[in-house]
Amino acid sequence: MSGVLVIAEQRRGELRPVSLELIGAAESLRRDGDSVAVALLAPSPGTLIEPLKLAGVDEIVAVKVAASEFDPDTFESAVSALIAERKPDVVLVAHSVDSFGFAAALAAKLGLGFATDVFKVERQDGELVATRGGYGQKVNVEVDFPGRTTVLLALRGNVFKPPEQRGSPLVTEFSAPPVSSRSTGREFVELAATDDVDMTAAEFILTIGRGIGEEAKVAQFKELADAIGATLGCSRPIADAGWLPKSRQVGQSGKTASACKLYIAMGVSGAIQHLAGMKHVATIVAVNSDAEASIFGVAKYGIVGDIFEISEELRRCF
């Protein structure tokens, strides 16, 4: 077994950026003589191929499948065939909603070594060692895969760096075996934004989390956000409870604060799903009464204190 096979992700005709991160990771796992191939599953590869032409990619395999969007049976069948033909020793997918739908099934059926939400992967003495979190991300766990000739890893997003240089890989086609899928994708549904805010464009965000306690307290932080000139955002529990519209939710199933440069998180514990949406921000300030809150692990500045007091005092400064 040799070589790294990367399964790219696409949705609604666009390549998902995490695919490029997988390539970066693949590069670090390449051994002498290994090749790195990126598989793209789509009815017609079209414009999806271009962004994949990065340094380190030896081959782009355009896999022709009937389903235009992700479908478990399609992916399992196609990737299974790819593995059977190419015999890679590592298969990389993103730890994403799509891969939740098929990766474990593939690993179970084919007897692959398997680990998910991996944020570090390396070879130690020739053996593949993956590191993931444990007990709510409070510990790190190193796993290996004795006796498994092929290992499937689902890598955490926003961790691995895509290659910076462009490349000119070979582009080949692969005919996936026909599959009668047992599920049919219908439409995509966007949640109606009830206000015009675009969290992905905001440069300065003030986010509130579970720590605010009750809906009545939202108003005070709205005022504060206005006073300091920030866009008000929230973590999942606040949006689920209906205290703020879903359009203001930052996190994995919410928005990514892509343009943000200054992020103040008040009463946010820092669950991994929220961090996914903001930990890349250059300056993060966390305010939380719990000194052990995970948010302090990604923040540049921290205040361990009562968010209501700090909010009032801060209001006074503006």
Added chain:
Amino acid sequence: MSRTDAVTRILFEAFPTVEVRLFYVLGYTAIAVFLYGVYVQIRKYRRGAALKLEGSIYSRLLDMTVKVLDQRTVARRDAAAGGAHRLIFYGFVLLFLGTATITLQYDILEPLFGIRFWHGEFYLIFSLVLDIAGIAMLAGLLYMMYRRGWLKPPKLDYARPDRAAGDADFERPQYRREDWAFLWTLVVIGATGYLLEAARLVWLEARPDVWDTRWWSPVGALIAEGLQRLGLDAHGGGVLRLSLWWFHGILALVFIALIPFTKVKHIFTAAASLMVRDPLAAQRLPRVPENQAAPGVAKITDFNWKQLLNLDACTKCGRCHEACPARAVGAPLSPRDVILSLREFANASLQSGKLPEAAELDVHGKSSGQVAQETLWSCRTCMACVEICPVAVEHVPIIVQMRRKLVEDGAMDPILTKTLQTIHKTGNSFGESKRKRGAWSKSLPFKIKDARKEPVEVLWFVGDYASFDPRNQKVTQTFATLLHEAGVDFGILYDGESNAGNDVRRVGEEGLYEVLAGANIAALEGASFKTIVTTDPHSYNTIRNEYPDFGGKYEIQHYTSFLKQLFAAGKLKVEQPVKRRATFHDPCHLGRFNKGYEAPRELLKLLGCELVEMGRCRDNSFCCGAGGGRIWIPDPVGTEKPAQNRIREAAAIPGLEVYVVSCPKDLTMFEDALKTTGNEGKFVVKELIELIREAVPAPRAEAALA
């Protein structure tokens, strides 16, 4: 026999026999209707669940008799109404006794044994007393009419916060009609009684023993003079007397017959309610009976007979409505309207021969007579209602038992649900690990004994808020230091202590309460101590009053009594008096629940504070709003909180410097309210312990710590 000796009133004088018989028929009919009415009421109460009363029936009877005779409960917080009601009550009772006396002789003693006593001097004094009684009653009634019609005190306003205009039972015009009908009926009975008396006098003006002794019935005599001036002669008097006799008689009989069907029944139901009251009604809630299928009250028949009686005892006096902190801030709860709704429901469903289907007996909901969830969840279980009710209605247990059903159904605010799950998991409402319960003590320069491991004299039950809330932890540390300096041999249970459960019980999660009480009692049983002290009034209440029901009986004091003893024994000395103008907020669970009004005041006096009382103090203290689980339920956006209402009351005291509390929840609520009402900087909120610390400075070596 002298003339005066013979003087008496001949009953049915000049009546044809058929009329006398007719009167007796009407009389017995009235009594029969009355008895039937009583039967319907009693049948209604018996349709409720069973209940065994505690205590001897004789002491209950005595207690009730005293209360009814001196009418003390009606005079509370409304001296004028108390005075007027006393007049009505004594007047009515005397008049009733008068009639009963006449009946005794006329229908029983004279015909059966030939005994006559109602004549001569006795008769004359009797007449005078009854005339005065009648005036007293009329005076009282007229004042009440003035009160209702002109003074219109807010507590008599039947506008209700738990319904909106358009709801079927929003307007209750029948209440007003009944109130006025009651007043007018009695006034008319009284007035016609005097007129009748006067008419008889004019009719019998030629009879010397009647006419010459007429001033023993002064009111009648006065009116008689007036009637004669108007030209009434003896014959006219006779006609007037006869017609008034029948009018007055029939009106009175109708009144009696209708007693069980109208507000007038409170004569009996109020007395009965007082007799069957539970002196610890809100302080000690009832357990869920073993054999009960589902906990709490779902149907009207799940209430016990005493509670159904309570519903009928209510006279709509409005004192509970006035005292309720939730109602005061506009929440959809009035204790009065909970009781009245349920009463209407009980009357509609339980007074006919056949009992309706179970589905029609559901008391939860928004239809006529039902109680809505928001109403039940608004209650702070502060027991202001129970404490002030003149007829011993027990609102709080009724509300809590209805909450038990809501909890079983999961019909709660999501934050409350989460809190209950958190308390179950970690034993505290903060979600902190059990191990951290004693963490507040780590920064102290001395080690507090672990009462689980070694015997102590005083076991200090700290409580959730005092252990985990950062602001309250400071107070807890200060108290620990004071005890240490006073040389008290004390210890705490560390992680052996769980939330005492007082509020969990009042939320209605009885199962979780049993788990918490069981855990705490097991920890206490495993420890060795003489007495328990606590800084938390909620824990104090449940350990003192409710734990015995679960096998844990301990001597327990609130810190105010305990510190008072330490001062008295000289173990703590005031060295720097705190000469500040202060007001004291009686915490519900220490003050009203357990009558602990004096110790904190004596301490404040000892410290040198100038104590200025707020209008609503002691038994009338206004709850901070955190009780009954409300500290775990968010308040609707934009409404006033009880704590804000209370702080505004304090802010009206000129020159106030300190608002003193002695409960962790009070400290939290009032410090917050101080800011949100814009009173920050005008005065401060302080725990009594903190003031004591100021007055009793730490010994030099540990001065840095204070």
Added chain:
Amino acid sequence: MKIMVAVKQVAALDEDFEIGEDGRDVSEDFLIRDLNEWDDFSLEEAVKIKEASAQAVEVIAVTVAPESADEALRKCLAKGADRALRVWDESAQGSDSIAIARILAAVAKAESVDLVFAGVQSSDHSFASTGIATGALLGWPHAAVVSALDYSPGSKSAVFRRELEGGLLHEVEIQCPAVLTIQLGINTPRYASLRSIKQAAAKPIEVKTLSDLSLGKGDVGASGSHSRVRRMYIPDKSRAELIEGDPAQQAQRLAQIIREFKGDAA
């Protein structure tokens, strides 16, 4: 029809926890166990289907764990599950998601269930794999991250929405029987009063062994797993620079940071 809900009693770390001597897991003393948050939602979804259905639906809560997990199963019974089933054998110690899935698939077959629910992931180790692996081992259609579900018992298909990144939803129709992993927020889990939990304690928890399910030691534990834990360690936490002082001072420093940022932006 029968719905099987796979549940897990997860472990959260207590204060001052320690890694055990073998360096591969945290000592038992420091673990606080509770029912997985996702399982509240998947169980509620199953019970809702049962309550809305005219035909009889049996909800079976299943877990692969030692006796300490009975508490979590009792909670499931209190919340509306009809039966609770636990599978355990010492050899299952150290099973990864796929080994667990093997056992769950065997239970699903033995019980002839019609639908399998699992949570998207568990709050302790977040593999996000067990449910889908079970689907593969059963050979059933499967889907993950279901945030809305429309299914009538007896129907040959179900329509659901999967919750994608960024809050986008994808509506899908899937053939049944199927395995679905359920996402948070799909419903509002009901409260199980302590009384109902106590009453549930009277109900039996069925315990099955591997041989009951025709599984051998090789199917589970380390031999049945597709990964192996080499080492567990506490990572060095990168710490934020803490702003000290009283709230007013802290707020002032923060205001300064904000102004500096705006100065840059302006």
